[in-house]
Each structure stands twice: as C-alpha cells, then as structure tokens.
Amino acid sequence: KAGPGDPYPYQGGKNPFGNLLKEWTNAGVNRRPNPFDGPGPEFMQSFYAGTTSIEAADEEGWVVSVTPSGGWVPSCIAGNTGVGMSQRMQSFVLDAKEGPYNVLEPGKRPRATLTPGMALKDGKPFLSFAVQGGDSQDQNLLQFFLNVVEFDMNVQEACEAANINSFQMHSSFGNHESQPGSLLLNESVPDWTRQSLRKMGYKLSFEARTSGPINAIFFDRAHGSFWGGSSNHGEDYGIGW
Numbered sequence: 001k002a003g004p005g006d007p008y009p010y011q012g013g014k015n016p017f018g019n020l021l022k023e024w025t026n027a028g029v030n031r032r033p034n035p036f037d038g039p040g041p042e043f044m045q046s047f048y049a050g051t052t053s054i055e056a057a058d059e060e061g062w063v064v065s066v067t068p069s070g071g072w073v074p075s076c077i078a079g080n081t082g083v084g085m086s087q088r089m090q091s092f093v094l095d096a097k098e099g100p101y102n103v104l105e106p107g108k109r110p111r112a113t114l115t116p117g118m119a120l121k122d123g124k125p126f127l128s129f130a131v132q133g134g135d136s137q138d139q140n141l142l143q144f145f146l147n148v149v150e151f152d153m154n155v156q157e158a159c160e161a162a163n164i165n166s167f168q169m170h171s172s173f174g175n176h177e178s179q180p181g182s183l184l185l186n187e188s189v190p191d192w193t194r195q196s197l198r199k200m201g202y203k204l205s206f207e208a209r210t211s212g213p214i215n216a217i218f219f220d221r222a223h224g225s226f227w228g229g230s231s232n233h234g235e236d237y238g239i240g241w
Contacts, residue, residue, distance in 0.1 A: 133212030
C-alpha cells in the first residue's frame with residue numbers, strides 16, 4: 001500500500017522504508033496522542049530570526065559573499081491561489097512621492113536591503129564582507145570598508161568598530177517611515193562628537209550595539225593567507241580548515 005511521499009510503486013521499485021510508511025496515520029482521521037503537539041516557541045523563533053550573512057573562500061580562488069533572507073514568515077498567500085508572496089513585497093510603495101523608482105508595477109522587483117559585498121584590488125579579491133540589519137546594512141558595510149582602507153584597521157577591528165546609523169531615508173519595511181535628522185550612535189562615542197552632531201541639529205539616540213553581526217574575510221596577498229573577522233553582535237564566528 002502506497003502512503004504519502006511514496007513514489008516507489010509508480011517507479012517500478014520497492015520502497016526500502018515501507019515499514020515506516022505503514023506507521024503513517026492521517027492525523028485528521030485517526031489522531032494519536034502526541035506529547036509534542038504543535039511547535040514550541042524555540043522552533044518558531046527560527047522562522048522569525050531573520051537575515052544571516054555568510055563569507056567563504058578557498059585556496060583555489062573561489063570567494064562567496066551572501067546574505068540569505070526574505071523567507072516565508074512574515075508573508076501571505078494570494079487569495080486561494082496557493083501562491084506565496086514574499087515579505088519583500090512590503091518594500092514597494094504605492095505613492096510615487098515616496099520613491100518613484102520603487103512604485104509597485106508588474107514585473108518589477110522590490111527594493112532590497114541585502115547588500116553582500118566584495119572588494120577587489122588589482123583585479124583580485126581584497127575583502128569579502130556582509131552584515132544583516134535591514135536598512136542599516138549599506139551604512140554599516142560602508143563604514144566597515146572605510147575603517148579598513150582609510151583608517152588602517154585590521155579586519156577584526158573593523159568588524160567590532162562602533163557604527164553610526166541614519167534614519168533619514170524611508171524605511172524599507174512597515175509604514176515606510178522616515179525620521180529626518182535622527183541618528184543612532186554607539187554608547188562609546190565620545191562626548192565631543194555628540195556635541196558636534198547636536199550643534200548640526202541631529203537628534204541622537206544611543207545603544208550598546210549599533211550594527212548587525214558583521215562578518216568578513218581579508219585576503220593577505222603579501223603572506224598568502226586569509227584573515228577572518230566577526231563582530232560580537234550575534235552568533236557570528238569564523239572557521240578555518
């Protein structure tokens with residue numbers, strides 16, 4: 001007897017997992033007691049955890065920088081079509097005044113916050129870097145890059161460095177709110193910097209963490225080695241083998 005997920009009878013073969021399929025029961029017809037009925041909060045949290053970033057490289061020259069995101073939750077099904085509409089569609093706007101290039105139209109892709117980065121020097125990989133964090137990604141990655149190339153930080157120092165986030169632009173999410181003149185600063189920013197920004201008219205707020213988990217690889221051509229860097233702003237780390 002073929003049960004759910006059993007293609008073998010239709011392929012002229014015998015299912016090696018037949019004994020397991022015999023134990024299958026349609027829960028809607030013959031419900032069995034289940035002490036783990038329904039997913040717990042720990043399981044569901046994995047679907048809401050959001051974006052992640054991955055950097056990888058090998059000795060043969062392959063370099064990868066990716067920022068996986070935009071899963072099924074939160075999203076919606078289009079009526080009774082069964083077609084899932086990615087949560088990225090919330091980044092569209094309906095009013096051209098909010099962004100003429102991002103108005104919802106057929107065949108158009110929405111604005112995205114995902115910006116995995118790769119920098120080349122003399123045509124060869126110099127940095128592979130990425131971060132998660134919504135609209136702060138471009139800001140954080142630019143600051144990381146400048147910390148390496150302009151302020152002589154090593155890759156780990158640049159990953160851990162304090163960041164400044166602006167809320168001037170319309171948010172990619174929710175009601176697309178904008179907070180002109182609002183800046184988020186790291187608590188470690190010195191008082192003279194705070195006073196200078198306030199004199200310019202900025203409204204400041206402070207947090208101990210001002211970026212998502214930045215991960216990066218620096219390619220040390222002089223010594224033929226890779227340097228990995230990871231901030232301490234999440235479950236991010238580097239592995240070498």
